[in-house]
Every structure is written in structure tokens, then in C-alpha cells.
Amino acid sequence: MEDYTKYHFDMEEEMQDANKYPEIMQHKIEHHEFIDKLTLLKRDSKKDNLLLSLKTIDYLKDWTINHILGSDKDFGDYLRNFEGT
Ligand SMILES: [Fe+2]
Numbered sequence: 001m002e003d004y005t006k007y008h009f010d011m012e013e014e015m016q017d018a019n020k021y022p023e024i025m026q027h028k029i030e031h032h033e034f035i036d037k038l039t040l041l042k043r044d045s046k047k048d049n050l051l052l053s054l055k056t057i058d059y060l061k062d063w064t065i066n067h068i069l070g071s072d073k074d075f076g077d078y079l080r081n082f083e084g085t
Helices: 002-018 024-047 050-084
Strands: none
Touching: 002 024, 002 050, 024 050
């Protein structure tokens, strides 16, 4: 999951860079925060800290939904307008 997430974020950021997306820095920060939480989840799961892991999983789920419906959708809207000009 970690490898795929990084791969996906890299591809998305390359697309944003190639299309001069003005919100790219904020988007990269969001991606970076997600990777940090993923790292915590990995660490917690090794410690067998179930409660903390469940909280982290909840965070990851909420982050993913909010990011896709918010920031990623904004980028999609930008691309549609960019390509239409
Ligand atoms: Fe994204």
C-alpha cells in the first residue's frame, strides 16, 4: 500500500507540475501528511498498539475521502478548464 500510494502521489504531482497547477504546493503538503500517517500506522502495527492503529486507520480513511472529493476534484476541475482553453 505504501509503495502504491507513493507511486500514485508522484504521478499526480508530475501531472500537476506539467500542467502548471497553481495549488501544487498545498497538494504536495497534503500528500506528505498522508505518507507520514501511513508511516505511523506501519510503526503502530509493529508495536501491536491496536487502539492507536484503529485511530490511524480512521484518519487515513477520512483523509482519503476528503482528499479525493476535495483537492483531487479541484485538480480535475482545473485540468478540464485548462484543457478547454
Ligand atoms: Fe492528490
